[in-house]
Amino acid sequence: EAQVTQNPRYLITVTGKKLTVTCSQNMNHEYMSWYRQDPGLGLRQIYYSMNVEVTDKGDVPEGYKVSRKEKRNFPLILESPSPNQTSLYFCASGQAGLLIYEQYFGPGTRLTVT
Amino acid sequence: DQQVKQNSPSLSVQEGRISILNCDYTNSMFDYFLWYKKYPAEGPTFLISISSIKDKNEDGRFTVFLNKSAKHLSLHIVPSQPGDSAVYFCAASVNYGGATNKLIFGTGTLLAVQP
Numbered sequence: 086e087a088q089v090t091q092n093p094r095y096l097i098t099v100t101g102k103k104l105t106v107t108c109s110q111n112m113n114h115e116y117m118s119w120y121r122q123d124p125g126l127g128l129r130q131i132y133y134s135m136n137v138e139v140t141d142k143g144d145v146p147e148g149y150k151v152s153r154k155e156k157r158n159f160p161l162i163l164e165s166p167s168p169n170q171t172s173l174y175f176c177a178s179g180q181a182g183l184l185i186y187e188q189y190f191g192p193g194t195r196l197t198v199t
Numbered sequence: 200d201q202q203v204k205q206n207s208p209s210l211s212v213q214e215g216r217i218s219i220l221n222c223d224y225t226n227s228m229f230d231y232f233l234w235y236k237k238y239p240a241e242g243p244t245f246l247i248s249i250s251s252i253k254d255k256n257e258d259g260r261f262t263v264f265l266n267k268s269a270k271h272l273s274l275h276i277v278p279s280q281p282g283d284s285a286v287y288f289c290a291a292s293v294n295y296g297g298a299t300n301k302l303i304f305g306t307g308t309l310l311a312v313q314p
Contacts, residue, residue: 127203127288127304130301187233190243192240192242193241
């Protein structure tokens with residue numbers, strides 16, 4: 086089954102404790118992206134990757150890091166989480182090329198930073 | 200600055216009637232528009248899209264209309280069914296240097312279809 090998986094689905098942590106949210110896709114997609122969803126703000130892009138070893142900032146990259154060492158995986162790293170990073174996070178993947186229209190989303194990771 | 204706006208946070212419709220979800224945008228460079236549907240505890244799923252060179256695209260019960268002069272997009276669902284109850288996100292693609300690499304999402308509209 087074609088899918089994007091994220092782990093963990095729920096996470097409660099404390100300020101400053103480094104964490105990683107994993108994302109994996111089995112569709113051989115070149116493009117992967119991370120979004121956060123906040124009330125009244127919709128989905129905002131954090132980082133994206135056009136292919137292995139190619140990453141770039143989205144609209145809200147501060148406080149986050151990513152890496153793309155393998156095509157299928159795109160982990161999101163919070164080196165020193167803060168309460169304003171409490172949010173619902175989605176990983177997505179899609180075909181790269183000239184146009185990226187349809188993206189496939191993971192089920193989401195709800196992160197709470199206290 | 201919100202480039203894609205969904206001004207109605209919620210909408211309630213009776214089963215069998217038409218649901219109309221609206222979306223406005225500010226960037227005239229957007230070349231493709233999409234609607235995503237999101238159920239609770241799940242990720243958004245692609246629903247329907249439209250190129251900026253068209254003004255209508257239809258897929259079963261779902262039709263998207265684009266009015267470029269007004270920078271307005273709408274999604275029509277006819278007839279509405281209780282299973283359509285979800286959050287609907289409007290999104291627009293931005294073309295950078297010939298390769299589109301991001302989607303700009305609206306804030307979402309929660310549709311509730313009453314039986």
